[in-house]
Amino acid sequence: MAPSLAERDSASEPNPILVEVWRGNVVESVHRGAISVMSDRGESIAAMGDIARPVFPRSAVKMIQALPLIESGAADRFRLTDVQVALACASHSGEREHVRTVESWLNMMALTPGALECGAHAPFDRGAADELVRSGVAPSALHNNCSGKHAGFLATAMHAGDDPHGYVEASHPVQRRVSLALGEMMGADVALAPCGTDGCGIPAFAVPLQAIALGMAKLGSGHGSAPVRAAASRRIVTAMMALPWLVSGTGRFDQRAMMLGGGRFATKMGAEGVHAAIIPGRGLGIAIKIDDGAQRAAEVAMAAVLVKLGVLDGGEAEALCRVRLRNSKGREVGRIVAAGEGDGSSTPRRNGFVGVSRASAEAG
Amino acid sequence: MAPSLAERDSASEPNPILVEVWRGNVVESVHRGAISVMSDRGESIAAMGDIARPVFPRSAVKMIQALPLIESGAADRFRLTDVQVALACASHSGEREHVRTVESWLNMMALTPGALECGAHAPFDRGAADELVRSGVAPSALHNNCSGKHAGFLATAMHAGDDPHGYVEASHPVQRRVSLALGEMMGADVALAPCGTDGCGIPAFAVPLQAIALGMAKLGSGHGSAPVRAAASRRIVTAMMALPWLVSGTGRFDQRAMMLGGGRFATKMGAEGVHAAIIPGRGLGIAIKIDDGAQRAAEVAMAAVLVKLGVLDGGEAEALCRVRLRNSKGREVGRIVAAGEGDGSSTPRRNGFVGVSRASAEAG
Numbered sequence: 001m002a003p004s005l006a007e008r009d010s011a012s013e014p015n016p017i018l019v020e021v022w023r024g025n026v027v028e029s030v031h032r033g034a035i036s037v038m039s040d041r042g043e044s045i046a047a048m049g050d051i052a053r054p055v056f057p058r059s060a061v062k063m064i065q066a067l068p069l070i071e072s073g074a075a076d077r078f079r080l081t082d083v084q085v086a087l088a089c090a091s092h093s094g095e096r097e098h099v100r101t102v103e104s105w106l107n108m109m110a111l112t113p114g115a116l117e118c119g120a121h122a123p124f125d126r127g128a129a130d131e132l133v134r135s136g137v138a139p140s141a142l143h144n145n146c147s148g149k150h151a152g153f154l155a156t157a158m159h160a161g162d163d164p165h166g167y168v169e170a171s172h173p174v175q176r177r178v179s180l181a182l183g184e185m186m187g188a189d190v191a192l193a194p195c196g197t198d199g200c201g202i203p204a205f206a207v208p209l210q211a212i213a214l215g216m217a218k219l220g221s222g223h224g225s226a227p228v229r230a231a232a233s234r235r236i237v238t239a240m241m242a243l244p245w246l247v248s249g250t251g252r253f254d255q256r257a258m259m260l261g262g263g264r265f266a267t268k269m270g271a272e273g274v275h276a277a278i279i280p281g282r283g284l285g286i287a288i289k290i291d292d293g294a295q296r297a298a299e300v301a302m303a304a305v306l307v308k309l310g311v312l313d314g315g316e317a318e319a320l321c322r323v324r325l326r327n328s329k330g331r332e333v334g335r336i337v338a339a340g341e342g343d344g345s346s347t348p349r350r351n352g353f354v355g356v357s358r359a360s361a362e363a364g
Numbered sequence: 365m366a367p368s369l370a371e372r373d374s375a376s377e378p379n380p381i382l383v384e385v386w387r388g389n390v391v392e393s394v395h396r397g398a399i400s401v402m403s404d405r406g407e408s409i410a411a412m413g414d415i416a417r418p419v420f421p422r423s424a425v426k427m428i429q430a431l432p433l434i435e436s437g438a439a440d441r442f443r444l445t446d447v448q449v450a451l452a453c454a455s456h457s458g459e460r461e462h463v464r465t466v467e468s469w470l471n472m473m474a475l476t477p478g479a480l481e482c483g484a485h486a487p488f489d490r491g492a493a494d495e496l497v498r499s500g501v502a503p504s505a506l507h508n509n510c511s512g513k514h515a516g517f518l519a520t521a522m523h524a525g526d527d528p529h530g531y532v533e534a535s536h537p538v539q540r541r542v543s544l545a546l547g548e549m550m551g552a553d554v555a556l557a558p559c560g561t562d563g564c565g566i567p568a569f570a571v572p573l574q575a576i577a578l579g580m581a582k583l584g585s586g587h588g589s590a591p592v593r594a595a596a597s598r599r600i601v602t603a604m605m606a607l608p609w610l611v612s613g614t615g616r617f618d619q620r621a622m623m624l625g626g627g628r629f630a631t632k633m634g635a636e637g638v639h640a641a642i643i644p645g646r647g648l649g650i651a652i653k654i655d656d657g658a659q660r661a662a663e664v665a666m667a668a669v670l671v672k673l674g675v676l677d678g679g680e681a682e683a684l685c686r687v688r689l690r691n692s693k694g695r696e697v698g699r700i701v702a703a704g705e706g707d708g709s710s711t712p713r714r715n716g717f718v719g720v721s722r723a724s725a726e727a728g
């Protein structure tokens with residue numbers, strides 16, 4: 001039986017503080033978590049906190065979940081390009097072009113949006129959500145951030161000749177293929193992993209953070225994979241880095257990070273404070289879990305790790321994370337920073353990876 | 365110099381886990397924090413975590429910030445009723461009636477919304493925000509959740525004959541009266557407290573959590589206050605409990621909690637995971653700060669404390685917190701619970717106040 005985070009807490013050290021939220025000269029809130037950087041050979045390159053405890057990777061492993069779409073031949077059968085492959089990995093913002101592209105893809109397969117089993121939610125993008133409100137149209141499954149992934153599941157099922165109905169269930173051949181790929185890429189025994197249901201209805205498996213990082217590293221380099229998988233991995237990572245907007249959406253972290261990265265890395269958020277990244281040229285994978293599930297912290301921590309690994313510069317990282325907190329009148333009242341970076345004034349940087357802070361607060 | 369949370373972290377124990385987020389049979393995320401329950405005599409009735417470290421109370425002390433409005437005679441001068449007094453303490457949802465009532469109040473004082481210095485943001489209430497989008501009207505300062513508090517500041521300034529302009533500045537007589545009330549009620553030296561700027565532009569002072577709880581206890585009973593303050597305190601707490609919707613908004617925690625409370629207690633949220641409560645009949649005050657700033661956790665912890673203190677029953681608490689996590693198709697996939705309450709199945713309750721969990725996860 002896998003230990004829960006709470007059980008572990010009473011037995012061992014809590015995870016370190018990774019991110020601080022400053023208001024004036026005071027740390028108002030903090031975010032704890034764990035970080036794993038793994039090589040495609042399975043070496044732990046850097047780590048903070050407990051990287052062995054099982055966590056749900058959520059949407060951060062959509063790239064691995066997309067492998068069967070390509071490996072099965074479904075992607076070629078339906079003549080999918082980088083556009084659909086990027087959408088299969090996406091937690092998209094439900095903007096007009098995301099929705100239109102998923103719908104076209106379904107049309108190509110002679111399916112309607114009714115085939116999607118992901119449920120509906122309002123677009124992540126504020127403007128897109130407002131546009132729906134103005135036009136009096138209810139959000140559909142197409143607007144669900146996972147609709148591209150689900151279109152990929154449908155393609156996989158149809159190509160294999162499986163009844164697509166119920167493709168979200170653990171017992172459906174599509175999810176069995178997906179589980180197999182997850183287990184193989186992460187070196188984790190998914191059959192025994194603690195299991196839950198993801199936001200879009202598919203099974204979610206809790207695995208060690210280091211397993212997620214390893215899966216990312218292997219996706220990036222193809223090391224240790226059979227040729228078919230290595231090619232599928234390359235195709236997925238290439239599509240993400242080529243089309244970051246499709247993977248994410250206007251102004252969001254992954255879109256902007258991959259634009260800045262210019263092919264050096266791919267990043268992918270997951271719900272509840274998970275973030276993953278792939279650095280293909282270095283054979284490295286990164287996985288981050290913020291204990292409390294805060295996305296604001298996962299983004300700041302991810303940017304700090306990318307800086308530390310030399311694939312992003314400090315100025316880019318700051319712009320990326322929108323770390324400046326502004327009040328309703330637009331005045332800057334605080335900042336969100338990686339622990340150890342203090343309030344951005346006189347605090348010395350730490351030697352640590354993303355160190356536990358001892359930043360001094362200048363009391364007002 | 366007050367220690368920051370991060371400094372403290374390396375020197376002493378981290379705060380305990382107060383709330384767990386379960387997905388399936390796994391703890392997916394956790395929230396740490398501190399809880400203080402104080403009597404109006406200054407006795408610590410119950411405590412978890414570090415209740416001495418300074419935290420920003422944010423909007424949880426709007427009731428104390430409203431004292432000068434009443435004590436100065438401004439409330440009587442402008443013939444304010446429970447309606448305006450409740451709004452002065454509100455973090456309202458910007459629904460039509462909230463906005464209309466603040467605007468009427470300003471009209472009563474021959475002011476326009478342009479006098480408000482709180483800035484604008486979209487209404488908290490989704491329906492109200494959508495209504496603005498549909499009508500093509502931009503959110504105004506009236507929609508700011510703090511607009512009632514600011515109307516109260518304007519009333520205080522005008523009654524005293526002060527120029528209302530700049531009433532948000534620390535040096536303005538209004539904020540000096542407010543700071544004085546905060547210091548007196550919380551027994552804290554506000555002049556030396558770490559200071560920041562709140563979301564609505566006024567000064568924010570970081571004080572120990574136990575000081576916030578003490579202030580709440582004294583507000584509820586009037587113990588130790590001069591007759592004018594005791595009467596003002598009673599008027600404020602009575603108005604909140606009589607008109608919970610005005611203090612909060614449709615479906616929100618404070619509105620529903622005070623409806624259930626039926627005059628037994630008043631609750632008030634603040635940003636970044638702060639929650640305060642007053643139990644007037646018992647002379648008790650409660651203050652909670654979630655380390656990571658998560659409101660979902662502050663609400664669950666507050667409900668658990670109210671249950672523990674016997675002013676709310678367990679079924680009410682569960683309904684109140686909407687602890688069931690549902691996916692996009694409406695299926696229950698998890699729960700948010702006070703630590704030690706496990707996944708709601710077979711896990712035994714702990715003896716602790718809101719104990720640090722050792723709940724066992726039944727691995728799937």
